[in-house]
């Protein structure tokens with residue numbers, strides 16, 4: 001990706017919209033209208049599911065779980081139709097719909113190297129951490145005869161070292177996200193194995 005993805009912004013959404021989130025049906029409608037690529041829809045559902053599971057594990061309330069879920073479900077919503085305007089388009093859409101600024105900021109910081117926005121909150125950091133790793137573990141599950149059954153952290157780590165496997169997944173981003181989240185990569189991988197939404 002080129003520098004054209006830089007958002008050149010520091011503030012996202014309106015603080016007055018804290019506590020305001022769309023219904024799940026509205027989010028699903030955005031995906032139906034914007035994303036024709038079924039694999040991309042499934043990727044976002046997987047990341048959304050991991051985010052919700054993580055927030056649930058932490059004991060956060062239903063609203064916060066929905067906030068985390070929607071950040072994952074919508075984070076790449078503009079990638080299919082507006083690849084050159086990735087992130088900017090969904091951010092502006094969520095702003096125009098007066099969504100909670102926390103979800104907009106999390107989406108804006110899900111690729112700090114590309115968008116130029118650092119993840120700050122725990123939700124920001126976990127979206128960044130789960131994004132690439134979820135896709136990577138999914139790719140690994142597809143090449144294993146048993147899928148997720150019996151999958152181990154060490155198997156995932158071995159594939160991470162094999163640069164020819166799922167070569168489009170940035171190992172640098174995975175390592176950087178794990179460091180920013182302050183969580184060992186092994187713990188993140190184990191969480192993804194345990195909680196990933198399966199086909």
Ligand SMILES: [Fe+2]
Pocket residue numbers: 043047075076131132
């Ligand atoms: Fe993604």
